[in-house]
Amino acid sequence: MSAAPDPNMRREMIEIGVLFVANLVFLFVVVPLGIEDPARFGFGEGLPPSFSADLVGALVAVILGGRFIQLLTGRVDGYRATGSGAGPAEPVEEGQRLQLSLIGMAAAVLFAVILVPVLGFYLGAWFFLFSLLGLLGETRLLHLIVLPPVVVLLVWGMFDRLLSVRLPSGVLFDG
Amino acid sequence: MDLILEGLSLTFTLESLLAICIGVAAGQILGAIPGLTASMAVALLIPYSFYFSPWVGIPMLMGMFKGSLFGSSITAILIRTPGTPAASATVLDGYPLAQQGKGGKAIRMALYASVFGDSFSDICLIFFASLLAMVALSFGPAEYTVLIAVALGSLGMLSSRPAWKGLIAMLLGVAIGIIGLDPISATPRLTFGNPELEEGIGLIPMLIGFLAVSEVFRQMAGSIADLSGRAIRYSTVREDNRVSWPEFRSCLPVLLRSSAIGTVIGAMPGLGSTVAAFIAYGEARRTSRHPERFGKGALEGVAAPEAANNAVSGANLIPLLAFGIPGDIAAALILGAFMIQGINVGPLAFSENPVPLYAIYGALLIANLVNLVIGLGMTHIARVAFSVPRRLLLASVLVIASAGSYALRGSLFDVQLVMLFGILGYVMIRFGFPTVPLLIGFILMPLLEENLRTVLLLSSTYDEGILFVFSRPAFLSLSGLLALVLSVVVWRRRRRGPTQPLSDS
Amino acid sequence: MFRLIRFTGLAMAAFLFSQTQLLAAYPEKTITLICPYSAGGGGDTASRMIAKLAGEMMGVNINVENKTGGGATIGIGAVAKAKPDGYTIGFISTSPITIRPHMMKAPYDPLTDLSYIGQFVASSQPLVVLKDGQFKTLTDLVAYGKANPGKLRWSTSVQRGGPHLAVEAMFKAEGIDATYVPFKGGSKVLAALLGGTIDAAMISEGTKATLDGQTRILAEGTPNKNAVAPDAPILTDIGYPIAPAIFFGLAGPAGLPDDVLAKWDDVLAKVVQSEEFKKLAEQRKWTLDFADHKTFTAIVHKDYEAAAKAVASTGMK
Structure with missing residues (x-):
């Protein structure tokens, strides 16, 4: 990934631009709407509630601006770092591999937002494990049938039996 | 002397020993499960503690707390999932070591460091409890502010290259930490009327999401063959799976310093083991001759946070035993257990009858030994348990992490947050933003804001205004000490040249 | 098929049975x-x-x-x-x-x-001060508060809880301008009191701390007498608005x-x-x-x- 600095630098500039816009939204939309604060940008008794939020926004703007100027003027010490340790260090082959990550994320969201609230934790977890193992390339039917219940039972024994923590039962089975 | 023997004889019984063993083993297992902390398990067991004699119940609790701190580092090292927040700093070097096949070495180092930190702070507790407690009590919001600010400064160097990405990540953590009730005026901030957000975002969903779940998503991007392989690969070289004496000896200065940091922080109510672990890590890196190795699998990087977080757990008992003030939830639970058993804890109680005190000391020291022995066994069990196919481990981590984060507050919202943070963390990693600075910002900045604003509030009650801090002896001595340390650092750096920044992945 | 019907019938019967039982004897x-x-x-x-x-x-x-x-x-x-x-x-x-x-x-x-x-x-929620401090009675505290507007520092374990309201209402009735310093939880409040950061606190922890000889109880913020200091006045008994x-x-x-x-x-x-x-x-x-x-x-x-x-x-x- 130690490509020529040009495309990398352009990528970084785009990142800075996106973050800068996000920061403006945070500072001038999210904070005024989300923090009730009559004395904004002022000192009442001590610091106002929105002080930290404003400080965060200001610092982000300064850091992004500083980096942008650094990039423009070509003073980019330690630039190659993106390839040596920090950042997406391992060469990720785009395509199928990234796809698996996306599938995993979609499955996880589905699990937390739909499966557990509707089916309840244990049934949801069984279904989730079964499908995710399949999606991640498990082909042995025996494993697909045996492993998910084992994990679910383990969780049940630990939480429900040992610690008497009731996990959600889902709208299908409520009442 | 008779009293000491009488006290010790209370805990040197077969039942007590057995109770400690059970407690330590249970603690190590519970600690390894993300979201389940020993405090929670203990809280759930309290109604049943009536059926035990005090000297079975209390040693078991202590064993549990000690065990859980080591247990949580097993998963922190092997699968980047700190079982309890205290082990989050252990991830920094433990996980890279495991990736290099040196998971066995890292876990053993964590165990030795844990037992070392525990013993160190227990000995401090036995000999200097009242002195340390006096110092801790003289610390108010002004001193806390200085301390946390210095900690943030020393951890600021933990950012990645390019440095700006680390700083942005840290500020994002700060922004997430703002959500919830304002610490002074108690008006809701950034909650948008959602009552689930009123008490703020929990630390557990943050840690599980940004450290564990994001890593799960990252690993899913491996090849199918990779996903079918064993979850954790251990090197076949014997040297890579144990800690040699020279290695241990080279970590000794780090262990001593980190244990001292942990003990001091533990004696002060309200900072906690996660903060101590991060500070110790930062210090270890700052004082190391090879700071560039940190974050890539430095053994000291495992030793420092582990010694510090365990030292906190012993030192938390200092304000409890000296003043009857529990330093954290663990100490509060131990206090509760004492009360249920009819043993009064506090300054007056122990000067009247010190026998229970000696019994506690005995139990603490035995628990350290037991932790070592059972921990060695646990490293083997972990090796077997984590030899399952990688895809099964990845999927199971998601399920267990969900269960653990639900259990804490009984809120499905937290489970959804874990997944959201997992995705956000994964996106950050892909774009080269490190996630650990984000957690540091999230943990430390709310503490700093709360204390700083309390100081400003207090300053309005003094004639001299903000200058009142200089009338506090604790503030003066702390600032003096820090100034001294800082000048030594600057002087040494002049001689050695600047340290390198480091990454977290 | 018959089996299925029979099973459903049984399940229905069991369900109805449990419903009637529920009416008969709670809890079932x-x-x-x-x-x-x-x-x-x-x-x-x-x-x-x-x-x-x-x-x-x-x-x-x-x-x-x-x-x-x-x-x-x-x-x-x-x-x-x-x-x-x-x-x-x-x-x-x-x-x-x-x-x-x-x-x-x-x-x-x-x-x-x-x-x-x-x-x-x-x-019980006692109003406590340091045992060896300058306040011996509630009158001392009130007098100090009146004489030094804004200087009296105090706290309770929960911001906007019952004790907070009780003391705030008392100060209001006396015309005292005091500074509420928020801390998270009773043990931190006790630590702040013992360390001298605040002057007074209304916390349940005060009962034990008084037993330990660290604090003194000036008043009680609930309608029940404090077991350790039965003489401490209940706020409403001495004319203050509320002792929830x-x-x-x-x-x-x-x-x-x-x-x-x-x-x-x-x-x-x-x-x-x-x-x-x-x-x-x-x-x-x-x-x-x-x-x-x-x-x-x-x-x-x-x-x-x-x-x-x-x-x-x-x-x-």
Whole structure:
């Protein structure tokens, strides 16, 4: 990934631009709407509630601006770092591999937002494990049938039996 | 002397020993499960503690707390999932070591460091409890502010290259930490009327999401063959799976310093083991001759946070035993257990009858030994348990992490947050933003804001205004000490040249 | 196919049977007790103890579910929305019931959305100062507060809880301008008091600290006398506006059937009398104070009204 600095630098500039816009939204939309604060940008008794939020926004703007100027003027010490340790260090082959990550994320969201609230934790977890193992390339039917219940039972024994923590039962089975 | 023997004889019984063993083993297992902390398990067991004699119940609790701190580092090292927040700093070097096949070495180092930190702070507790407690009590919001600010400064160097990405990540953590009730005026901030957000975002969903779940998503991007392989690969070289004496000896200065940091922080109510672990890590890196190795699998990087977080757990008992003030939830639970058993804890109680005190000391020291022995066994069990196919481990981590984060507050919202943070963390990693600075910002900045604003509030009650801090002896001595340390650092750096920044992945 | 029909028929029969049984003798199945506080705190310990003892007495399981957040209003909101059949009840304490609804919105109306089952603990909240400090009596503290506007620093374990309101109302009545310094939790407040950061505190921890010889009790902020300092005046007895009961109790959704309430009156009275519960209360310095559903409802309504006035007069929100 130690490509020529040009495309990398352009990528970084785009990142800075996106973050800068996000920061403006945070500072001038999210904070005024989300923090009730009559004395904004002022000192009442001590610091106002929105002080930290404003400080965060200001610092982000300064850091992004500083980096942008650094990039423009070509003073980019330690630039190659993106390839040596920090950042997406391992060469990720785009395509199928990234796809698996996306599938995993979609499955996880589905699990937390739909499966557990509707089916309840244990049934949801069984279904989730079964499908995710399949999606991640498990082909042995025996494993697909045996492993998910084992994990679910383990969780049940630990939480429900040992610690008497009731996990959600889902709208299908409520009442 | 008779009293000491009488006290010790209370805990040197077969039942007590057995109770400690059970407690330590249970603690190590519970600690390894993300979201389940020993405090929670203990809280759930309290109604049943009536059926035990005090000297079975209390040693078991202590064993549990000690065990859980080591247990949580097993998963922190092997699968980047700190079982309890205290082990989050252990991830920094433990996980890279495991990736290099040196998971066995890292876990053993964590165990030795844990037992070392525990013993160190227990000995401090036995000999200097009242002195340390006096110092801790003289610390108010002004001193806390200085301390946390210095900690943030020393951890600021933990950012990645390019440095700006680390700083942005840290500020994002700060922004997430703002959500919830304002610490002074108690008006809701950034909650948008959602009552689930009123008490703020929990630390557990943050840690599980940004450290564990994001890593799960990252690993899913491996090849199918990779996903079918064993979850954790251990090197076949014997040297890579144990800690040699020279290695241990080279970590000794780090262990001593980190244990001292942990003990001091533990004696002060309200900072906690996660903060101590991060500070110790930062210090270890700052004082190391090879700071560039940190974050890539430095053994000291495992030793420092582990010694510090365990030292906190012993030192938390200092304000409890000296003043009857529990330093954290663990100490509060131990206090509760004492009360249920009819043993009064506090300054007056122990000067009247010190026998229970000696019994506690005995139990603490035995628990350290037991932790070592059972921990060695646990490293083997972990090796077997984590030899399952990688895809099964990845999927199971998601399920267990969900269960653990639900259990804490009984809120499905937290489970959804874990997944959201997992995705956000994964996106950050892909774009080269490190996630650990984000957690540091999230943990430390709310503490700093709360204390700083309390100081400003207090300053309005003094004639001299903000200058009142200089009338506090604790503030003066702390600032003096820090100034001294800082000048030594600057002087040494002049001689050695600047340290390198480091990454977290 | 026949089997399936027969099975469905049996299941229906079993269901109907259980429904009639439910009318015959409560409780017939597992009861869920929602605890709006997180595992490990006093409220959680009390809930679990009640669940265990009452469950044994009634011969059913009582599961404790922790539903925390929103200053306990989320858990209580879930109780208020549950079916009023007695199988979902909740643990409640003072501030989300009688105090906080006056200051911020809660997902329930304490007067109309809940049935109060019973009170089992009333804790005391002493106003404490350092034992060797300059204040020997409440009069000293009041005099200092009047003479030094803005200089008196004080705290309570929960911001906007009952004790906070009680002291604020007292200061208002005396015309004292004092500075409230928020800390998270009673033990941090005690540490701040002992370390000299604040001058006075109203915290339940004060009782034990006074026993340990560290603090002095000037007054009591609840309607019950403090066990350690029975001479300390109760705020309302010496003419201050409010001394809210700091209670632990149980509540269910509005419209709980009479047989459920009667059963709990009976069981809760026995739980409070049990050795195990007495022991727990003794060690936690809780005052056992059983009140059946009628009395408890009256207490809640009375405190709710009193708090409404006090909140309006202090302007807290």
